[in-house]
Amino acid sequence: MGNDIPGHSSRNESEPANTAFIQGIQKHHLTNGLTILTREDHTTAIVSTMIWYRVGSRFERPGSTGISHFLEHMMFKGTQRYEKGEIDSITASRGGSNNAFTSNDYTAYYFTFASDRWWSALEIEADRMGNNRFDPTEFELERQVIIEEIKMERDSPWETLGEAVGSHSFQKHPYRFPVIGTYEDLISITRDQMIEHYRQFYCPNNAILVLVGDFHTEEVLERVEQLFAPLPRGRVPEARTVSEPPRTRQVRVELKRPTEIPRMIVAFGAPSVRQREHYAFHILGEALSQGRLSRLYGRLIEKERVASDLNTEFSETFDPYLFSIRVEPHPEADLGTIEAMIFEEIATLTREPLSETELKRAKIQCITQFFASFETTLDQTIQLGLLETLDRYQYWYDYIPQINRLTAEEVARVAAQYWSPEQATVGILVNGAIEEEGSSL
Incomplete structure (x- = not known):
């Protein structure tokens, strides 16, 4: 199967020599807007898969803060194909691991499987993107789970202080909202609101699929085409552009x-x-x-x-x-x-x-941490998906030259x-x- 398969296009991205350890990245697109990043790594028999959605607390409004994080929880509670708990049981039975996280700018889900089972992640993610169920009973149960999370955060001094500093640092920007949401909003979010949030943001043209590990790219693209191409594009709302007024007082x-x-x-x-x-x-x-x-x-x-x-x-x-x-x-x-x-x-x-010695030491520390952040296949899917979601993954190609140039x-x-x-x-x-x-x- 060649690069110009029906439904998607791809191209090899150029990489400078100083980032040879992340060479081999390819970027692909389905006609429904799904972006795919792949990097083959045959040094270990492992494949890590992540899907990133451009939605987080930055896209929320007063009255529905925390809905993106709440939705992340509901993505494990059953689809048309998978019953509640089945995603986790399949993952465990096949020797894999999975988890998810929500931030200001994105929500991400990841799986790591042995290389003879990598397709399991794609099947699950394609079904979750189009067929999540939102069982009313599970919805209310999960609401209570997150309420308990909020109570636990309130018991943590660092979490409490960090949330207060964040909310007082912004006057207008939605970064002032805690990712987990407020208690007042969480108890009032409805199932219908969540379904609408899901339909708006969980669609191919708002997602980035990243795979790194022991696979053959052409085989991955065939499977992605089969599973994701039937999913329709969505009408993704534009995030508001909000500029903070200049700070004049501490x-x-x-x-x-x-x-x-x-x-x-x-x-x-x-x-x-x-x-x-x-x-x-x-x-x-x-x-x-x-x-x-x-x-x-x-x-x-x-x-x-x-x-x-x-x-x-x-x-x-x-x-x-x-x-x-x-x-x-x-x-x-x-x-x-x-x-x-x-x-x-x-x-x-x-x-x-900074003195010459201080600057040199700081640059060495930055570059050392940079290399460490790409150590495993999961590390690589995180770093590539994060920057492609926020801007462009080629940021990492620029990182070392930009640090050295300062x-x-x-x-x-x-x-x-x-x-x-x-x-x-x-x-x-x-x-x-x-x-x-x-x-x-």
């Missing part, structure tokens, strides 16, 4: 919860994966928090000994999101002093560029652009009876 959030250890998050706006400044943030994260020689970790934990743990969080998103500094202070430490140290180090970084002056310029004190959201969780305060300074 936002502060203080929570009180029964806890022995306080928590602190300092969050700033961050560029989307589609902006060139995104690469500089990878360097900044390493320079601030990775290891004893990094600036914040070195000062707060190694030198001043006011904190027991510190890390930064920054991820790939479709629209500008957040860069967060998370600190677990020692119980006896003064939180105001820790906050002042954080802003001092950030101010220094914007005025005084100068200390450019990194400092980006930090100064995003990291002024008035652009920050500062969240603090301390011991006490449950209450919450939010303010703008």
Whole structure:
């Protein structure tokens, strides 16, 4: 079977030499709009399969927050072909594994099987895309499961503080909504609303199918054609383009919860994966928090000994999101002093560029993590699907050259652009009876 089979087209993508370990990626399209990425890897007898849908909390509105995550749960509760629990039992009986996750920008489902059983994942995903059942009883049972998830998150200090910081960091953008949704919305979402959400977003032209592992591409394409080509295109709603107003005042959030250890998050706006400044943030994260020689970790934990743990969080998103500094202070430490140290180090970084040694170390750490993120077949399906869903998978071809091209002056310029004190959201969780305060300074 050649590349120009009925119903789809394909082309080999060019790869630079420095990403030889992910060479062999092919991109294909069915006429109904389904995008397929394949990469053969015959070093192990395993195939990982993922399907990504461009839908998450970014596509939601007040009144139905959490519906994308709720729908993810319902995709395991039965179709016209598979009864409740049968997808998991088939996966286990064939020695495979499966799971799913929902984020701001996407919902993804994955399977890993031995290479003589990879087709099982395609059969399941094709049926789920077109024939999910939404049994009313299962719908109500799963609602209760997610309500319990919300209660568990409320019992987690980091989850509680992170959600509060996220919601206070955005005035208009739907990134302010928690992916799991609010309790008030979850109890009011109807089955009809979910079916409509499913019909709008779970269609071939809103999906990316990714396979990596021990298979022959032509055989995969034949099976994909048989299973997915009959599914019709959908009328996918456009996500709203929402621009946040410029931040002119710092936002502060203080929570009180029964806890022995306080928590602190300092969050700033961050560029989307589609902006060139995104690469500089990878360097900044390493320079601030990775290891004893990094600036914040070195000062707060190694030198001043006011904190027991510190890390930064920054991820790939479709629209500008957040860069967060998370600190677990020692119980006896003064939180105001820790906050002042954080802003001092950030101010220094914007005025005084990283030294040659610091920049080189951060680049090595970024590139090392980059290679580690493609270690397994599942890792590769995640990374390829993630970037194809948000922008284009070729981002990974650009990553190493872009990181190596960054100068200390450019990194400092980006930090100064995003990291002024008035652009920050500062969240603090301390011991006490449950209450919450939010303010703008």
